[in-house]
Structures are given as structure tokens and as C-alpha cells.
Amino acid sequence: MAMNPMEQFEVKPLVPLHVGHYDVSFTNQSLWMCVVVAASIGFFLYASSSRSLVPTRAQSMAEIAYEFVGNMIQSASGEAGLRFFPFVFTIFMFVLLSNFFGLLPGSFTVTSQIAVTFALAAMVILTVIVTGFARHGLGFLMLFVPKAPWYLLILLVPIEIISFLTRPISLSVRLFANMLAGHTMLKVFAGFVIALGATAISPKPWFAPISIAPAFLIVAITALEILVAFLQAYVFAILTCIYLNEALHLHDHH
């Protein structure tokens, strides 16, 4: 069968289920989301079970993750942002583990579906809006009013509102597009390994380096993808912190 680099993103029902007119089948997507959540919970339960003063390897990994996210929140949104630690930490771990699990051969990348990333981004923005109104009441709307003469505000307020509406979209599209592009690239280069590997049996000796080149390249690209997997989880989490910071402190950062 010809290889289709986009086939890996197909959502296939594993257990078909229908409720009324809605298709709520348990898909490979649902399965891998469960795997990610179970792995995350399992790891942290295991890592925190010993609670030794001198941490074991697992415990120290959990502590590093905890401190990493803690520092990130503190630097981006200050002490007040630490109340959102569970939220940001959950999102960070979910995205990070989804990205990493997606790199396993034969697995499914949960974050390569815009439905998932947009749901995450919508959750972040709703949290920001609720926090903003809870803390500042209607004063939160001052977020859309930059410091400028009144005649410019006619133009600037709509711009700020559009700019705010942009956030869930740029947040979700960035993660989704990175994962989609990375995994497509991996599959395409993996196809080259086979296609050019076949030329190794060619009688012409100068073909040999060409035939093994893609195999080395895909090792390098896989390494790059591991970096991207981490970086995108980090970007998603830090932007969450930055948006929360604006909801918490309004114009303080100007």
C-alpha cells in the first residue's frame, strides 16, 4: 500500500457509540488521551509515593517538573498567579505528554487535532475572562482601553478587542500546526528511507551514500521533534501564564 503521510492523523472509532444524533464513539483519539492522562497520574502517584528527603530518580523528575512550572508562573504572572498552579501544571503536563507519546511509533498524536488544542485554548481564555471579571468586575473591560487620546480610542478599542479574540486561535493553531507539520515531515522522510534504501542494491557504488542519507536525517529530525514537543508545551503554558497575568494585574505591566 502506498504510504500516506496524513493517514496518521485519522480519527478512527474503536468502540462505536451513538447517543441520539451524536457520534460519541470511543476513538483512537480518546484512547490516547486516556493513555496520556493515566500515564501522567500514574507517574506522579509513583513519584510522590516514597516522599524521601533524598529523592529517587522518579521523585526528582517530578520535583523538577513541579519547580519548572512553579518558576514559570512566578516569573510570568507573579505571586498571585501561583493560585493557578494546578491549572497551568495540568495543561503543561497534558500537552507535554501528548506531544511525547505522539512520537512513539504507531501512536496517535492527540495534540495534532485542532479540536483538542482549541478546547485547551478555549479553557485557558475562559479562565482568563472569569478571573478578570471576578477580580476587577467591569473594570476588566479596561483591558481593551489603552492609554491614548480619546479620538484614537475609536480605532484602538476595536483593534484591542480583535487582538484579544485572536488569542485562543493563535494559541491553538500554533500547537496544532507544529505537531501536524512535524509528524508529516517525519513520515515523509521515513518514506524516503525505504524509497532510497532500495537503491542500495544498485550496481553503481556512488549510490550508496545517497541511499543511507535519509536514515541519518530522520534520526536528526526525530531529535528536533523531541525539542519541538517540549518547546510547544512550554510556549502553551507560558502564554497561559502571560494571559492570566493580564487578567490578574490589568495594565500593571505597561
Add this chain to the structure above:
Amino acid sequence: MPAPEPDDLRALGQKLDQATAKETRKPVEAPSAMGIAFRFATELGAALFVGAGLGWLLDKFLHTSPIFLIVLFCLGAAAGIRNVMRAAAELNARAAEAAKNDKEQ
């Protein structure tokens, strides 16, 4: 039982302090050039998309086609540039902080 040498312990303590200071102050991964480019591209593109989409929807409900589409597309472009400027300022601030930390070490 011989007492532990205080000088050795103090030296070790200092070394540990230095090591932890270096670790905790280490800036979190400066984004790669491609990461920055991707960030700017999505910020700009998403704003255009939102502006045009909003305008299209307003036109559809108010039957004013194509006034809002044109106006909000332009505003969306402005918002996109605003987003990119904001993202650049944020990345610059982070880079400056990282440079400051490097100098202190």
C-alpha cells in the same frame, strides 16, 4: 570521633550555593529562530482571520455586505501587527533578562 573539618564543609557549602544559584537563575530555553517566526506568523495570521471572520458574520446578520468585512479586515491587520509588536517586546524582555543573568554568573 574527629570533628568534620569546618573549612572543607564551608567550601563545599559555597560550591553548593553557587551551583544552585546558577541552576535556579538559568533562563528557560530561549526560543529558536523558527519558534519565534512561527509565533509571529500565527499571531499575525490569526488576527487577520478573526477580523475578516467577524466582519463576515456581522455582514451576514446585518445585511451590510461588504462594509464590515472590509473595515474589520483592516482592523484585524492592525491588531495582527499589534500582536506581533507585543510578542516581540515580550521576547526581547525575556532575552534581555537572560543576557543579564548570563553576565551575573
